[in-house]
Structures are given as C-alpha cells and as structure tokens.
Amino acid sequence: MFVSVPPSDLHQHLGGLLLTEKGADVVFDVGGQTFAAHRCVLAARSPVFSAELFGTMMESDPAGVVHVQDMEAQVFKALLYFVYTDSLPKTEKADEEDDVMSQHLLVAADRYNLERVKLICQEKLCGFIDVGTVATILTLAEQHHCHGLKKACFNFLSSSANLRTVMATEGFKHLSRSCPAITEELIAMLVNDS
Amino acid sequence: MFVSVPPSDLHQHLGGLLLTEKGADVVFDVGGQTFAAHRCVLAARSPVFSAELFGTMMESDPAGVVHVQDMEAQVFKALLYFVYTDSLPKTEKADEEDDVMSQHLLVAADRYNLERVKLICQEKLCGFIDVGTVATILTLAEQHHCHGLKKACFNFLSSSANLRTVMATEGFKHLSRSCPAITEELIAMLVNDS
Numbered sequence: 001m002f003v004s005v006p007p008s009d010l011h012q013h014l015g016g017l018l019l020t021e022k023g024a025d026v027v028f029d030v031g032g033q034t035f036a037a038h039r040c041v042l043a044a045r046s047p048v049f050s051a052e053l054f055g056t057m058m059e060s061d062p063a064g065v066v067h068v069q070d071m072e073a074q075v076f077k078a079l080l081y082f083v084y085t086d087s088l089p090k091t092e093k094a095d096e097e098d099d100v101m102s103q104h105l106l107v108a109a110d111r112y113n114l115e116r117v118k119l120i121c122q123e124k125l126c127g128f129i130d131v132g133t134v135a136t137i138l139t140l141a142e143q144h145h146c147h148g149l150k151k152a153c154f155n156f157l158s159s160s161a162n163l164r165t166v167m168a169t170e171g172f173k174h175l176s177r178s179c180p181a182i183t184e185e186l187i188a189m190l191v192n193d194s
Numbered sequence: 195m196f197v198s199v200p201p202s203d204l205h206q207h208l209g210g211l212l213l214t215e216k217g218a219d220v221v222f223d224v225g226g227q228t229f230a231a232h233r234c235v236l237a238a239r240s241p242v243f244s245a246e247l248f249g250t251m252m253e254s255d256p257a258g259v260v261h262v263q264d265m266e267a268q269v270f271k272a273l274l275y276f277v278y279t280d281s282l283p284k285t286e287k288a289d290e291e292d293d294v295m296s297q298h299l300l301v302a303a304d305r306y307n308l309e310r311v312k313l314i315c316q317e318k319l320c321g322f323i324d325v326g327t328v329a330t331i332l333t334l335a336e337q338h339h340c341h342g343l344k345k346a347c348f349n350f351l352s353s354s355a356n357l358r359t360v361m362a363t364e365g366f367k368h369l370s371r372s373c374p375a376i377t378e379e380l381i382a383m384l385v386n387d388s
Contacts, residue, residue, distance in 0.1 A: 002349065003316040003342035008280040010205055013238045022248060023234035040217035040232045044207045054216060086202040122197040148197035155196070 033073035135171030329365030
C-alpha cells in the first residue's frame with residue numbers, strides 16, 4: 001500500500017556485468033572474435049563450463065584464452081548473453097535467420113548443458129515447423145534428445161498430406177539415412193493410426 | 195503445447211555459487227565470522243561493493259580479507275544471500291526478531307545501496323508498525339530516506355488515539371530529539387487535518 005517492491009533485477013545487473021566486463025577473468029576466442037567473461041558466473045550456470053574452467057580439463061592456452069571450436073561467434077555471444085541474463089538477446093532478424101540461429105543455439109546449449117535455453121530454442125523451433133524445415137528440425141531433435149520438439153515434428157507429420165510432401169525433400173532423405181530409428185518410428189505411427 | 199519453458203533459474207544457480215564458494219575471490223570478516231564471495235557478483239549488484247572491491251578504496255588487509263565494521267554477522271549473511279538470489283533467506287523467527295532483523299537489514303541495504311532489498315525491508319516493517327514500534331521505525335525511515343515507510347508511519351499516527359499513546363513512549367522522545375523535523379511534520383499534519 002505504501003511501499004511497492006519492484007520485480008527482481010538480478011538478470012539486469014548480471015547483463016550489465018557482461019557488458020562492462022568488470023572483473024572478467026577469462027577470455028574466449030570464437031573464430032577470431034574474443035569475449036571476456038567471469039569464470040564463476042559461467043560455472044554457476046553450466047556444469048560443462050564448470051569442468052572446463054575449474055576442473056583438470058581447463059582448456060585455455062598459455063595466455064589464458066579459451067578457444068571454442070565448431071561454433072559461430074554470434075551463437076556463442078547469444079549463449080553468453082543467456083548465461084548472464086536468462087533470456088536471449090532481442091533480434092530483428094528475418095524468420096529464416098531466426099530459425100537457423102535457434103538451431104545453432106540449440107546445439108550449443110546441448111554442448112554446455114544449458115537446459116533452459118535448450119527448451120527456449122525448442123519452443124521457438126516448434127513455430128518454424130513446415131514441410132520445408134521439419135526433416136532438418138526432426139534430425140536435430142533426435143540428435144540432441146529434444147523430446148518435446150520431436151513430438152511436435154511427429155504431430156506435424158501425422159497429417160498424410162504433410163508427410164507425403166516432406167518425403168519428397170532432400171532433408172527427408174538425409175533424415176532417414178542419419179536417423180534410421182526415426183523412419184521406423186514414423187512407420188509405427190502410420191500403422192497405429194491406420 | 196509440446197515444449198514448456200520453466201521460469202528463470204538464475205537466482206537458484208547464483209545461490210548455489212554462494213553456497214559452494216566455487217571461484218570465490220574475496221573474504222569478508224564480520225565480527226569474527228568469515229564469508230567467502232565473488233567480487234564480480236558483488237560489484238554487479240552494488241555500486242558500493244564495486245567501489246570497495248574494484249576501486250582505489252579497496253579496503254582489504256594484506257591477506258585479502260575485507261573487515262566489515264558495525265554490522266552483525268547474521269545481517270551481512272542475509273545481505274549476501276540477497277545479493278546472489280534477489281530474495282531474503284527464509285526465517286522461522288518470532289515476529290519480534292524478524293522486526294529487528296528487518297531494521298538492521300534496512301540499515302545495511304542503505305549502506306551498500308541495495309535499493310530493492312531496502313524496499314523489501316520497508317514493506318516488512320510496514321507490517322510491524324504499532325504503538326510500541328512506530329517511533330523507532332519512523333526514526334529509521336527518516337535517517338535512511340525511506341519515503342514509503344515514513345508515509346506508513348504517518349498514516350498510523352494520523353489516528354489521535356495512536357498518536358496520544360505513542361507520545362508517551364521513550365521511543366517518541368528519542369525520535370523528537372534525533373529528528374526534530376519529524377515533530378514539525380507531525381504538527382503540520384495535525385493542523386491540516388483539523
């Protein structure tokens with residue numbers, strides 16, 4: 001009535017810490033772009049960062065720089081933003097780019113065991129499922145153990161019209177070759193539905 | 195529908211960091227009790243910690259221990275918990291102890307410029323206002339610039355019966371001596387109400 005307590009501003013404060021780099025004690029090199037960060041924050045958020053930065057697997061070079069392989073700089077940057085703020089940076093990108101970004105982020109989130117951002121990516125990707133994308137998304141879901149996203153893809157493919165169109169795509173050929181178990185699950189679904 | 199994203203777990207992760215002390219790089223000594231913490235987290239949350247831990251005023255002794263004067267260990271402990279989690283530790287204390295703890299925490303929050311916990315303490319103290327406590331709480335509100343809490347006290351004192359009882363207490367005598375401006379404001383209120 002006389003005092004109103006505003007919502008938590010912890011994520012804003014940590015977002016500021018990432019931005020100012022105050023007290024940063026680790027530098028990541030991702031494809032030539034460098035990012036300063038705080039080891040304790042990373043370790044608090046991800047068991048993989050914790051092992052990498054505090055364990056015996058500490059993988060920095062003599063200058064204390066950690067080299068991140070097989071990841072685009074902008075993906076690592078978004079991941080770092082999430083680690084500090086628990087949300088993803090706002091993008092003004094076209095849908096298609098956002099779709100691809102979400103796929104890359106999901107892979108990165110799986111790598112660092114960041115379960116919540118993995119779920120955020122899955123939720124986003126559910127909205128991108130169509131005849132052109134479902135095979136790729138389903139491959140990704142299978143490879144990175146995304147239960148909900150896989151369900152959404154199967155739901156889309158439970159329409160015979162969708163499945164027929166998708167089966168003619170290159171993506172589907174790739175899917176059936178890289179994840180044969182998925183093709184079997186599809187057959188099982190069709191048998192059960194008929 | 196297929197994927198549900200849980201609420202933010204940033205505060206839980208940082209709470210875990212405080213508990214495990216992983217990568218801690220500063221130790222506070224408060225009345226003989228020591229607390230390990232992370233300088234970057236403290237600096238991100240409080241401009242006072244930031245100046246104390248990264249500025250030229252760095253006040254640690256040669257062993258890197260920062261001595262905190264004029265504060266009880268349990269108050270500092272609760273403050274630290276708030277810094278990491280944006281909430282106060284659950285207490286099973288009697289009301290009276292919680293009242294006193296909230297007063298001490300408010301003073302500490304003001305000292306470290308932690309605005310949100312200051313508001314949380316104000317909100318709690320609003321619930322403790324009665325004829326026995328209002329003078330002390332009002333003194334505190336005046337000394338630490340707590341606008342909302344001060345308003346709540348004045349609202350309580352706008353009842354003549356309450357004011358009459360309170361004026362007979364020791365606390366009121368202390369208030370009128372340490373904050374004469376408050377007595378003037380009370381008179382102004384009475385004149386305006388009559």
